[in-house]
Amino acid sequence: MNAPVKPDAFRVGTGPVPDPNPPIIRFEQVGKTYAGRGAQGPVAALSGIDLDVPQGAIVGVIGRSGAGKSTLIRLVNGLERATSGRLLIDGEDVxxxxxxxxxxxxxxxxxxxxHFNLLSSRTxxxxxxxxxxIAGTPKPQIEQRIARLLDLVGLADKRERYPAELSGGQKQRVGIARALASEPKVLLCDEATSALDxxxxxxxxxxxxxxxxxxxxxxxxxxHxxxxxxxxxxxVAVIEGGRIVEEGETFSVLTDPQHPTTARFVEAVTGVEVPAYLAGQIHTQAREGDQAVLRITFTGENSTAPVISRLSSTIGIDVNILAGRIDAIAGRPFGSxxxxxxxxxxKLAAVLGALNSLELKAEVIGHVS
Amino acid sequence: MFPEIISPQILALIGQATLDTLQMVAVAAGLGTVLGLPLGVFLATSKRGELFAAQLVNTLLGTLVNATRSTPFIILVVAIIPFTRLIAGTSIGTNAAIVPLTVAATPFIARLIEGAIREVDQGLVEAARSMGATPLQIVRKVLVPEALPAIALGLTLAIVSLIGFSAMVGAVGGGGLGDLGIRYGYQRFMPEVMAAVVAVLIVLVQTVQTIGDHLARRLNKRLRHA
Incomplete structure (x- = not known):
């Protein structure tokens, strides 16, 4: 991953600093508008896209169908052409x-x-x-390189099989081997796992x-x-209606989404829904003898702290776990x-205070009898 | 059974007529494929936004193909007699019959090939483009090989139709089985000759269809071969 470029304190003069590690792909205010047919005017598929793909990184663009992500990825290999802005690949304006x-x-x-797009007529x-x-590579070289690629994707024993004889996962492995055959610097993945279990x-x-x-x-x-x-x-970049609405390091975007679209995507994985049997009973005003329902979000180092037992022992209350999920995002623990x-x-204030002191996010969702 | 009611001379005629028919059909199908394949590929890839986008030429060729295909074959044969003379030097006989047969077969085969090519998944074209393939490479390495099973079935259909057409050119002196059936079976009142001609035609069509089906199945790698 790239370190953010630090302002150069020792710099003299005003010329532009050459970026020591420039992004391999850079979108600058890129837009794509399709000329409309008939009564339907021009349609903007993408507008004002600013996105950097650092060298050696894995960058994901997430969005619902029709958000413009297919168009965006196709700009990078020219299957679609930008109608405004600049696209730089490997420093070259393309x-x-x-x-x-x-x-x-x-x-x-x-x-x-x-859908893999393998030729059914070829092994x-x-x-x-x-x-x-297609590139005109000499035969012996092809033979050598493919043997290596099939080893890499674990399909050395399937080299003479036809795609129809393979499972979905095996087909995608062939797709990956094929994409790597020309020894590219960049690999574009168009919903590569969406058809797989x-x-x-x-x-x-x-x-x-x-x-x-x-x-x-x-x-x-x-x-998606x-x-x-x-x-x-x-x-990760979140795309909605042809615009990038949020972009950043995966962990921070997923654990602290700023845009409602991101929040909706994230909810399914990181959030914990109130179980159906409880949802109907929750009310906003606490009554005598009620229980408060709290959602605690763990991020970073305290996500592994024994929070619940600490609450019980220090405040002297019973904590009842209703639902939960602890997970890893981009290799770091996260839970709710x-x-x-x-x-x-x-007691409730003491609980909230204790959670706050551990730098955990806690919110009261409501109360149940 | 045949030898008892059909004389050896007639049998020899039937044999010769069968060979004539086979020759006409084979040459016309061969030429029709050589001409129809590029035409079909072009028709399938030249509409707006396609590989060889040339909307105007596509429309023109499409209209020409439709015009040829909508002309009843027997009228086509008569209408292009001057052209037939120009090519074959005569308008009578087996060789001359090959000209109208080819003229009829070419647009037919072109449409069949266009249909077969249009059935190829556009995702494969996109994949090939993403590898930097030129339009011609896409045709040679993706479209035609992927369409081959459908092309084999289409050509089978074309050959079967040509066998029927070849019998029709017999009516205008084209030679072959149709000619024999008309002259002996009909004009000389020899129903056994007519029956023999029909029987041979049935066997021919059946054989072609069987071979075509088998070939298409062999070429189709989309089926699992257990």
Missing amino acids: TGLTEAGWRARRRATGMIFQ VFDNVALPLE PETTKSILALLKQVNRDLGITILLIT EIPVIKEICDR LLVSVPSQQP
Whole structure:
């Protein structure tokens, strides 16, 4: 991951500082407008996109269908062209590139797809060979490189099989091997795990992580699944209506979402819903003998502290756990817990005070009898 | 059974006519494929926003193809006699019949191939583009190989139709089984010859269809071969 560029205190003069580690992909106010047909005017698919993809990072773009994420990822290999703004890849402005120029660039960019897009008429080996055939790589070299790639994705024994004989996960592994065949610097993943079951998704994400770590390939992925972001992305951008509404390090965006869209995405994974049997009974005003329902959010170091037992022993109350989830986001622990404690004061205030002192976020959702 | 009611001479005629028909159909199907394949590929890839986008040429060729296909074959044969003479030097006989058969087969095959190519998943085209493939590479390495099972079935259909057409050119002196059936079976009142011609045609069509189906299945790797 990239360290943020620090202001250079010892700098003299006013010329621009060369960025010591420039992003491999940089969107500058990029927009994409489709010329409308007939009565339907022009449609803006993307507007004012600013996004940096640091070299060697895994960056995820999450959004619902129609948010513009497909268009965004296709700008990077010229399958779609920006209609405004600037797009820099590897320091080069590619905004005005011709189709022939793009073709050369595409040979240095891998892409994998939701529905794998493997040729049914070719064996696994020949599918992986396709980009090399297109680039005119000599046969012996193709043979050598593909053997290595099939080893990497764990499909060495399937080289003469046809895609129809493979499972979804195996097909995506072929897709990954094919995307890596031209030894790209950047791998674009278009909903690469959306057609796979959770178990297979995990193994494909692990493979992508391995590709990123061992081969140093930068990954830009788009998805509508927050688990994908949570699992492997260093940074995340949330896209809504063709605009990026939130962007940052995965852990901070997911644990402290600022935009309602982000919050909705995050809820499904990190938040804990009030169980249905309780939801109907919750009221806002505490009555005699009620229990207060609290949502405690754990982030960072205190997420592993024995909070509940500490509350019981220091304040002398019973803490009742209603629901909870402890998870890892971008490799750091994060959890949220729904508990009930006595509503009567001053015990409730003492509980909240104790949680605050541990720097845990706690909110009172309501009271139940 | 045949030898008892059909004389050896007639049998020899049937044999020759079968060979003539096979020759006409084979040459017309071959030429029709050579001409129809690029035409079909172009029709399938040249609409607005496609690989070889050329909307105007696409519309023109499409109209030409439709015009040829909507002309009844027997009228086509007569209408292009001057063209047939130009190419074959005559308008009578097996060789001359190949000209109208090819003219009829080409647009037919082109449409069948267009249909087969349009069935190829656009995701594959996008994948090939993402690898930096040129439009021609996409056609050669993706579209045609992926459409091959459907193309095989289409060509089977085209050959079966051509067998029927080839019998029709017999009516205008084209030679082959149709010619034999008309001259002997109909004009000389020899129903056994007519029956034999029909029987041979049935066997031909059946054989072509069986081979075509088998080939299409062999080419289709989308099915699991257990």
